[in-house]
Amino acid sequence: MARRSDHTRVEIKAMAVAAGRDLIRDVGYSGFSARKVATAIGYTVGTLYNVFENHDDIVLHINAVTLDDLLSFMEKRFGGSGGADVTQNDHQALKALAACYIDYARENYNCWSALFEHNLAPDMPLPDWYGEKIGALFTLIEARLKPVIGPDEAELRQTARVLWASIHGICALTLTNKLTLVGVETPESLTSSLIENYIAGLTRRLPDT
Amino acid sequence: MARRSDHTRVEIKAMAVAAGRDLIRDVGYSGFSARKVATAIGYTVGTLYNVFENHDDIVLHINAVTLDDLLSFMEKRFGGSGGADVTQNDHQALKALAACYIDYARENYNCWSALFEHNLAPDMPLPDWYGEKIGALFTLIEARLKPVIGPDEAELRQTARVLWASIHGICALTLTNKLTLVGVETPESLTSSLIENYIAGLTRRLPDT
């Protein structure tokens, strides 16, 4: 049993988040509990509620680490701003980005899934520090989108959101078996269709610089 | 307290599903419990487990009713096969279909949200009777899509799935505050962009009959 000043507040927080993520990874969000986390780090559940506001707060901090992990997973494959010459290559880059997200979701199913199985009350906005992590993901996508649709900020914003939400929808419904795919259909083939045609529609009247 | 043969097995099932849906509507999926459902219908929790396999089975039956409700909500607005003359009208029809889904999700947030907050283990496929209800929704979409992209069965299947999963992704991330929309951006404006450009891409080399 840990004693006072064995760890600082921030150390306990970090230990709890790490142990909680391991727990979700192993047993899924439905098997997650604050009491198990407390036991895993050698404290009682009372200490956890001393350091976190409540259950939502704990899950939010765990999911934030998953968002960081997802971002670095994607940056590992898409570090630079890329070549960006012809349209065909831009399509490929966007498809690869979608495939990368799907890979992450598959390889880290329980952690990825917890990102969406947990929701705050609909009138409670996500905390700013959490929203910023989502924003960092969009920055990555907007960078890949810029060579395709141009530098207009508002259009980049909206297009990145449409595209990413759509890719996420395909990924989510597929991995949770809610799309009843058959034969050649895979999440990758569906996102390919999405990207090819959505981008073709977007660039249809633009000069192909 | 109810006594044996007050109600048949199927009656108890129906009562439980109705009471469970009311409960989710009022307190959300996270506030749902089998024990509360049992109390609401005047039986003990033991009876519920006599009639349902387990917690998943109860939720699945409740969600199935929500799917039925969603289908009839959409059929109410899109009963016939529609006019289907020029491309512009087809776009409008698809946008209206998306807006209809978003309306349903907003007006029935807790029930709609439970559809996705609850997931079976990733290796456990959804029961067939549940998959058929999802299939019925896709039939509606495919009917609206046919005048736009033609009668090819495989293409209709895939296009309906891409489009619907994308619309769902936009709806889900928006209503759960995970897209950080600003200014003029709404789920409707995002699905409009999706539909206009995705369909434009799809039909770009087709003869405009």
Added chain:
DNA sequence: ACCTGAACACCGTTCAAGT
């Protein structure tokens, strides 16, 4: 045959009492 009610092994959350 059907339903109950208790039992078991859990939950989130709070807070007086210890060190």
Added chain:
DNA sequence: ACCTGAACACCGTTCAAGT
């Protein structure tokens, strides 16, 4: 000051015992 441990009001699931 920090942490514990018990308390409270809950969970899902099972099953012997009643009617």
